[in-house]
Amino acid sequence: MPYFLVGSVIVGSFSGETHVFSSPATQLTAYLIALPMAAVTGVFPLVRPLSVAAARALCDVRAGLLADGPARTRQAKVRTAGWFTLHLALGGVVSGLTLALTPYAVAVALSPLFAADWRFRALRLPESLDGPWFLVLAPVAGVAMLVAMAGCVAAAGALLAGRAPALLGPTPEDRLAAAERRAARLAVRNRLARELHDSVGHALSAVTLQAGAARRVLDSDAASDVAFVREALAAIEETTRRTVGELDSVLGLLRQDEDRPGEQDGPEGQSGPAGPCLDALGGLLARCGVPVSYETQGDVGAVGETVSREAFRIVQEGLSNALRHGLAGTPVELRLLVQDEELEILMENALPERPSVVRPGGGRGLRGMAERAVLLGGRTGAGPHEDGVWRLSARLPLTSPGTPGRATTGKRTSGKGER
Structure with a gap:
């Protein structure tokens, strides 16, 4: 979030938009600006111990596969910056999914319980979808969205766990x-x-x-x-x-x-x-x-x-x-x-x-x-x-x-x- 907020300020100062979060394009631009700043932060030596601790706790990576101590060499710093950027990039995507998709999927699943005009206006769905079949498929669609979101989160975790030994593992100089x-x-x-x-x-x-x-x-x-x-x-x-x-x-x-x-x-x-x-x-x-x-x-x-x-x-x-x-x-x-x-x-x-x-x-x-x-x-x-x-x-x-x-x-x- 700190990198994304800085990116939003930069985008807003150049685009002139008052509400940066209202436009998906400006949000995506702020997200892309945040990634290089995260990469620069990952070069600092103390980032590797913090990242190693996070990988061990969140990705369940064995201790022997990860390096201990700050990154001192150039190769270690580049690898740590790559991991840190990947970690925050996936974290930003997962955060966006959980913040936006979770209430939307719940609203879709429960939409048959509300009036038609309200659910189409709140969910921003075309009124042409109104019908008996929508009342049956809406709960299934909501649950499917939650399952797909959980799958994306699991895939992101698996990707981080798979890349952690290569990016946070000991370099030849460390060995x-x-x-x-x-x-x-x-x-x-x-x-x-x-x-x-x-x-x-x-x-x-x-x-x-x-x-x-x-x-x-x-x-x-x-x-x-x-x-x-x-x-x-x-x-x-x-x-x-x-x-x-x-x-x-x-x-x-x-x-x-x-x-x-x-x-x-x-x-x-x-x-x-x-x-x-x-x-x-x-x-x-x-x-x-x-x-x-x-x-x-x-x-x-x-x-x-x-x-x-x-x-x-x-x-x-x-x-x-x-x-x-x-x-x-x-x-x-x-x-x-x-x-x-x-x-x-x-x-x-x-x-x-x-x-x-x-x-x-x-x-x-x-x-x-x-x-x-x-x-x-x-x-x-x-x-x-x-x-x-x-x-x-x-x-x-x-x-x-x-x-x-x-x-x-x-x-x-x-x-x-x-x-």
Whole structure:
């Protein structure tokens, strides 16, 4: 009605007619003028949420077929304007039918109850139609008009419901943005899952091994070996204390992602340190539950923070696998090499003759290590070899594009250490 009234004012100012609504031609002209104004209004971004709400409520269109949020792109605005114009155009026709045809059809149906001169004058019918057959057919004609009007309304609703997914549905840009949001959420969940798997999983494996060793000592004849039990309990205490700190760090990341969902810093939106780096490797090796032969080549301290953090997690997961599946009592050989703008991690451990049973739900560690390396532009490889040794290798570039905190190494020195 607002657009139609504006159109009526425009028509009246040019035609000079005092009563615009008295002429069907001027009404049709005002109606046609109203449609372009409705189309221009439909370009505004907030029209799409209102139109989507109307389509869901009035046309019973499933939510998944319609787009959410304001129209931002040109294609979305054009589609929304098309829907808005179609909606108001059909609405104008349906409004005219229900306002004008409903009382007329009722009057035709009830006309046999009134005098002939009144019904022909009120209904504007020629007097030649007067006769007994008119009295019989008039009620049928009135009901037919109402049925035809209901059919037109239903057809208009069906047309709007059919066009709503095409005009109000997501555009390719909307689908791309939704896919990017889903990928970002999935990346955050995967990152948190890797952090929890590597930190908590390793800690639980080490604690289980230390507690089992202490129990066996207490149950054996060597119960007087209090020093070993004390050392095992100290290792359990240190491991759980460190793991609680790492768990707090991961939960802090989760709260940070919830508070600032739109901000991203680094791979997968990492913002700030998400855990220990290579400078904490000494404490890990001392309390990991297996003997480790550790060797470095190059300036490991010059590795950037992000690469150092991911390298620590890869080493931690490799030690967890050696603890679970390696030959008990044999040392793990670990080498870190910084060369050619790349950090290489090499880890070897002997395998038992009978492979250990994989726990239900396990097997995510190798995939997590591979994901960490791929995010930095690197690669990993792991598997058994013919000499009965499990080998894990990872290559992480120090200057991967988009990696914050990266550092290039200059002159390198060599150093060796045994643990």
